[in-house]
Amino acid sequence: MDLDNILRKFTHFRRRVGEFLHHSSLSIAVLTMVAGIVIAYLFLANTTQSLTNQTSQINAQRYLEALSAFRTLYTNEVVNNAIKQNITISHDYKNIKNAIPLPATLSMALGKEIGKFQSGAKTYLYSRYPFPWREQENKTIFNQAFSQQAWESLTKNPEQAFFRFEEVNGQMSIRYAVADVMREGCIDCHNNHEQSPKNDWQLGDVRGVMEVILPINKAQHSAQTSLQATFIVLFSIIILITFLLFLFISRIKKDAKKLASSNVEMQKKQQQVNFANEEMTIAIEQLEFKTKELINSNQVKSDFMATMSHEIRTPLNGVIGMLSLLKQSNMTHEQKHHAQLAAVSASSLLNLINDILDFSKIEADKLVIESVEVRLDELVAHLSATMAHIAHEKGLELIVDVSKLKHVITKGDPHRIRQVLTNLISNAIKFTASGEVAISTNIEIVDKKHLQFSCSVTDTGIGIAQQKIASIFERFTQEDSSTTRQYGGTGLGLAIVKKLCLLMGGDITVTSNQGQGSTFSFTLLLEACDQIRAELPQVDLSAYRILIVDDNKTNREVLYSQLTLWGAKVSQVDSARSALSCLNEGLTETDENVFDIAILDMLMPEMNGAQLGQQIRANNKWQNLKLIMLTSLVRPGDAQYFTDLGFDYSLSKPIITADLAKALVFVSNKTESANQQQLLPGKKTNKPITIKPLPKSTRILLVEDNSINQVVAQNLLQNLGAQVAIANNGEEAITMLDKDYYDVVLMDCQMPIMDGYTATKTIRKSHQGYQDIYIIAMTANAMSGDRDKCLAAGMNDYLTKPIDTIALEHSLLEALNMPFEHIKTIKNADVEQNTLSSEKDAQTDEVWGKKAFYKRVGQNQALAQRIATMYCQDMPEEIKKLSQAITIKDNKLIAAIAHKIKGSSANIEAVKLAHCALNIEQAIKENNHAELELLSIELNESFNEIIVELESFLATTE
Ligand code: ADP
Numbered sequence: 001m002d003l004d005n006i007l008r009k010f011t012h013f014r015r016r017v018g019e020f021l022h023h024s025s026l027s028i029a030v031l032t033m034v035a036g037i038v039i040a041y042l043f044l045a046n047t048t049q050s051l052t053n054q055t056s057q058i059n060a061q062r063y064l065e066a067l068s069a070f071r072t073l074y075t076n077e078v079v080n081n082a083i084k085q086n087i088t089i090s091h092d093y094k095n096i097k098n099a100i101p102l103p104a105t106l107s108m109a110l111g112k113e114i115g116k117f118q119s120g121a122k123t124y125l126y127s128r129y130p131f132p133w134r135e136q137e138n139k140t141i142f143n144q145a146f147s148q149q150a151w152e153s154l155t156k157n158p159e160q161a162f163f164r165f166e167e168v169n170g171q172m173s174i175r176y177a178v179a180d181v182m183r184e185g186c187i188d189c190h191n192n193h194e195q196s197p198k199n200d201w202q203l204g205d206v207r208g209v210m211e212v213i214l215p216i217n218k219a220q221h222s223a224q225t226s227l228q229a230t231f232i233v234l235f236s237i238i239i240l241i242t243f244l245l246f247l248f249i250s251r252i253k254k255d256a257k258k259l260a261s262s263n264v265e266m267q268k269k270q271q272q273v274n275f276a277n278e279e280m281t282i283a284i285e286q287l288e289f290k291t292k293e294l295i296n297s298n299q300v301k302s303d304f305m306a307t308m309s310h311e312i313r314t315p316l317n318g319v320i321g322m323l324s325l326l327k328q329s330n331m332t333h334e335q336k337h338h339a340q341l342a343a344v345s346a347s348s349l350l351n352l353i354n355d356i357l358d359f360s361k362i363e364a365d366k367l368v369i370e371s372v373e374v375r376l377d378e379l380v381a382h383l384s385a386t387m388a389h390i391a392h393e394k395g396l397e398l399i400v401d402v403s404k405l406k407h408v409i410t411k412g413d414p415h416r417i418r419q420v421l422t423n424l425i426s427n428a429i430k431f432t433a434s435g436e437v438a439i440s441t442n443i444e445i446v447d448k449k450h451l452q453f454s455c456s457v458t459d460t461g462i463g464i465a466q467q468k469i470a471s472i473f474e475r476f477t478q479e480d481s482s483t484t485r486q487y488g489g490t491g492l493g494l495a496i497v498k499k500l501c502l503l504m505g506g507d508i509t510v511t512s513n514q515g516q517g518s519t520f521s522f523t524l525l526l527e528a529c530d531q532i533r534a535e536l537p538q539v540d541l542s543a544y545r546i547l548i549v550d551d552n553k554t555n556r557e558v559l560y561s562q563l564t565l566w567g568a569k570v571s572q573v574d575s576a577r578s579a580l581s582c583l584n585e586g587l588t589e590t591d592e593n594v595f596d597i598a599i600l601d602m603l604m605p606e607m608n609g610a611q612l613g614q615q616i617r618a619n620n621k622w623q624n625l626k627l628i629m630l631t632s633l634v635r636p637g638d639a640q641y642f643t644d645l646g647f648d649y650s651l652s653k654p655i656i657t658a659d660l661a662k663a664l665v666f667v668s669n670k671t672e673s674a675n676q677q678q679l680l681p682g683k684k685t686n687k688p689i690t691i692k693p694l695p696k697s698t699r700i701l702l703v704e705d706n707s708i709n710q711v712v713a714q715n716l717l718q719n720l721g722a723q724v725a726i727a728n729n730g731e732e733a734i735t736m737l738d739k740d741y742y743d744v745v746l747m748d749c750q751m752p753i754m755d756g757y758t759a760t761k762t763i764r765k766s767h768q769g770y771q772d773i774y775i776i777a778m779t780a781n782a783m784s785g786d787r788d789k790c791l792a793a794g795m796n797d798y799l800t801k802p803i804d805t806i807a808l809e810h811s812l813l814e815a816l817n818m819p820f821e822h823i824k825t826i827k828n829a830d831v832e833q834n835t836l837s838s839e840k841d842a843q844t845d846e847v848w849g850k851k852a853f854y855k856r857v858g859q860n861q862a863l864a865q866r867i868a869t870m871y872c873q874d875m876p877e878e879i880k881k882l883s884q885a886i887t888i889k890d891n892k893l894i895a896a897i898a899h900k901i902k903g904s905s906a907n908i909e910a911v912k913l914a915h916c917a918l919n920i921e922q923a924i925k926e927n928n929h930a931e932l933e934l935l936s937i938e939l940n941e942s943f944n945e946i947i948v949e950l951e952s953f954l955a956t957t958e
Pocket residue numbers: 423427428431459461462463464472477478479480483488489490491492493494495517518
């Protein structure tokens with residue numbers, strides 16, 4: 001057997017032992033406990049036994065010692081004295097008179113007596129040399145083995161007590177025997193006693209044996225009983241513990257078993273999972289491989305498609321071009337027809353190829369989405385307008401609602417947005433035989449940088465079957481095979497649209513009911529542009545009552561909401577007949593309720609818009625009613641035709657907000673100029689409609705000390721649509737900027753307390769929120785160099801007084817970052833012109849430029865009166881102050897007053913006076929005192945002239 005084998009066997013044995021110990025742990029524990037207790041019991045029982053024996057032995061020894069001591073004492077003290085006094089000493093002392101007992105007899109009697117109390121103790125005295133009276137008794141005693149052995153032992157070794165435990169009369173007792181040695185006091189008596197069996201006793205001889213039998217049963221019993229009781233309790237506890245242990249261990253074993261079985265189960269499961277995992281890893285690897293293959297083949301396919309469609313497109317363009325040339329040549333009717341069919345087929349083929357090219361580009365990830373500025377409202381409106389004629393040719397209403405887009409400017413890919421819209425709108429038109437196609441739009445702010453554009457195209461066409469809806473955005477999906485036959489198309493359009501929407505961060509959905517129409521809704525995530533502040537032009541229609549006549553409800557609602565947004569009182573009817581009765585009612589009501597404008601749709605059942613217009617124009621009572629025609633099909637000469645019918649304006653559908661605004665302004669201005677005399681009484685108050693370029697929310701701080709200038713500028717700004725607050729000087733302006741938010745500051749340069757330059761510098765250094773606020777200088781200093789001075793102080797732009805509305809408007813739009821094309825084009829030319837014109841005008845000797853003044857106050861008569869009155873009140877005082885200053889030659893004061901006079905006069909277009917004041921300023925600057933006197937006279941004359949003019953103006957207007 002080699003070492004390995006031994007080691008293996010040992011390990012095996014150890015494992016077996018371990019298993020045995022593990023399985024029988026409870027039994028071993030119980031057995032060990034029981035064995036321990038048994039051993040302890042035996043040990044304790046034994047110890048108790050020997051302790052009891054020892055105690056009994058000592059008791060017996062003490063007992064016999066006491067008895068011997070008594071006998072010795074009795075012998076020495078009583079018997080010896082009695083001998084001296086001749087007192088009889090006899091064993092038969094009870095029968096002899098005056099006799100006392102022998103010491104042995106008395107001892108026996110005492111032993112007997114004690115035995116009565118000592119729970120059965122018996123005392124014996126016996127000898128092989130008994131007195132005759134005790135011979136019989138001794139013989140009986142010596143019949144017992146113990147007595148014989150005790151005699152033997154004690155005669156040989158009198159010092160060593162002899163004892164044994166044995167049962168006496170059924171009771172376990174100790175038999176304890178000591179030698180009864182011959183004592184000095186006894187020798188004589190024994191040797192001399194006549195009946196003594198032996199007469200040669202010597203001191204120390206063993207005369208006999210003194211034995212005591214003491215029952216030990218009781219003590220032993222009680223010790224044993226308590227021991228047993230203790231062990232019974234102990235056993236019970238152990239049984240209980242064993243039982244509990246058994247329960248506990250069996251529970252643990254049960255749980256362990258369960259655990260083990262679930263462990264096994266788990267291991268099995270783990271194995272299964274591992275297996276599945278391995279399978280999955282293999283599958284993933286295969287999938288990755290397949291995906292790569294697929295991507296490669298897709299790429300190859302897409303590349304091929306892209307190249308192919310591009311290659312096909314080139315000759316196809318040639319075909320189309322040639323066909324169009326062919327169509328222009330002289331051909332028979334049939335040839336033309338064939339060429340036409342060929343052209344249609346070629347253009348469908350081109351469409352298909354374009355779609356394939358797009359699709360393959362998207363699939364190959366080659367389509368790049370651009371990000372440039374887009375005006376969504378314009379994009380949607382213009383696109384719809386270009387598609388409107390197709391709808392109108394089919395007799396469909398094309399309704400576009402871009403009112404919620406509010407001139408929002410975003411960044412996106414206009415080409416792709418147009419592509420999505422074109423697809424949806426052309427589908428809607430294609431699949432709708434009658435009714436309408438409505439495009440509604442919305443824009444929502446997603447976060448600081450993003451906007452969500454949502455748009456839905458709803459039609460009243462053939463609709464899509466429910467089972468087809470789910471797959472409608474898949475490529476080459478068409479409603480059914482007859483669709484291609486009836487409607488043409490490639491079945492690629494919606495697939496491209498869906499992909500484009502996804503590429504632009506949005507999605508597209510469709511809801512449809514067969515036979516009732518469909519709604520395609522898509523969203524796009526677009527980047528926000530700083531220029532989002534732009535809003536719709538603010539047209540004020542509050543003084544107007546407008547009637548909409550259109551059979552199409554959606555169209556009416558779009559118009560209604562736009563017009564009411566501009567403040568008009570709007571009524572709407574769906575037929576010409578209702579329109580006539582509504583117009584009649586309007587006349588019977590108060591003047592306030594007379595309709596000012598009627599917008600008529602051309603295509604209506606029963607009576608169309610043109611016929612209605614004719615009827616209205618035929619009746620004199622509605623001669624002041626302005627008529628706007630809404631047409632669908634615009635043909636050359638339409639506009640003239642409608643003008644001839646008596647319409648004031650004709651608009652083509654879909655209606656674009658800006659066009660509508662233009663139309664309204666146009667018709668209202670016509671009212672003002674040409675028809676002013678014919679206005680109905682009470683309706684004269686109709687204001688002309690103006691388009692305000694600034695959003696209502698624009699807040700402007702006007703910093704100006706001159707009260708006339710304040711009124712003029714405030715009025716100009718309010719007319720542009722802004723909110724205005726006024727500060728009288730630079731210091732006040734800063735306090736106001738601290739308290740409120742403003743978009744722009746219009747800053748006069750020369751002011752008391754703090755001038756415009758200092759105020760601007762303070763603002764720029766302030767580190768407050770308004771530190772970078774846009775500041776436009778407004779100054780009457782039109783000299784060269786003044787502009788640079790303003791810009792150097794930190795102002796952003798520069799306007800000269802008197803303020804020109806267009807220049808102001810332009811400057812403000814630039815400040816607010818709002819493009820306004822028509823203004824942009826006149827920008828530089830006009831601003832320059834303005835500066836020059838004030839000087840040029842001044843050279844002409846015009847006392848009062850009334851027309852220019854009226855223009856400045858927006859033809860507002862009341863305002864013109866107010867400003868003229870203020871001027872007439874304030875100016876005499878200023879003129880007087882100037883003369884005094886000239887007299888005392890206070891140059892600074894002269895310059896300041898002249899400046900003020902110049903500003904106020906320029907504002908009211910007191911051209912000559914303003915020019916005089918300018919000359920005075922100039923003279924002071926050049927230190928030309930000689931001319932001052934002359935200029936002063938000229939100024940007074942001019943002032944008198946203007947005052948005369950203004951007073952007569954006030955007198956006539958009051
Ligand atoms: P197609 O070039 O055929 O129009 P599209 O992908 O644009 O391809 O449209 C797929 C199909 O979806 C169409 O053939 C038509 O059956 C259905 N469809 C699309 N738009 C509409 C709609 N507005 N009304 C009804 N069916 C539509």
